[in-house]
Amino acid sequence: MLQLRKIHHIALICSDYQKSKHFYTSILGLEIIQERYRAERQSFKLDLTLNGIYTIELFSFPDPPKRVSRPEASGLRHLAFEVTNLEKTREYFCTLSIIAEEIRTDEYTQKRFFFIEDPDGLPIEFYES
Known part of the structure; x- marks a missing residue:
């Protein structure tokens, strides 16, 4: 195997x-x-x-050619980083004028998360540990 x-x-x-x-x-x-x-x-x-x-x-x-990212195109969906403090992480991006989605809760794990985008529109998730 x-x-x-x-x-x-x-x-x-x-x-x-x-x-x-x-x-x-x-x-x-x-x-x-x-x-x-x-x-x-x-x-x-x-x-x-x-x-x-x-x-x-x-x-x-x-x-480089543009790659379709949303809605739900095939290929890489997003990049995710684990963080300790979700609120402070989101606040950090907001102070830099980076659009941060509202914090949501994963219905299966009950962990909270939110997304931003990198300069090319790649969704980046921040997931609480």
Whole structure:
């Protein structure tokens, strides 16, 4: 039987590299592992970590096509982060003028959550621990 150990990384393609780099590092607080510019592809690749555990690869390409995100399109639905204090997390985004949905409760787990969007409209969920 296949023995998966963990999710190694999540790869995202952004339309505005500097804007997305700022969002994921300065706003979400992910740390940069390494950053490379691949001239032959006119592409940046930014490796990010959260607490040294999970990695996001942020890519840029010239004129990437838009991907349908909502309503309920097939493919990646959203990226989710676990947080300790949902109210303070939502308040943080509101102080930065980032639209944060109202806090809702998952009908099955009874855990609370809310969504924002990254600079390209990718839904990002914050889920209470």
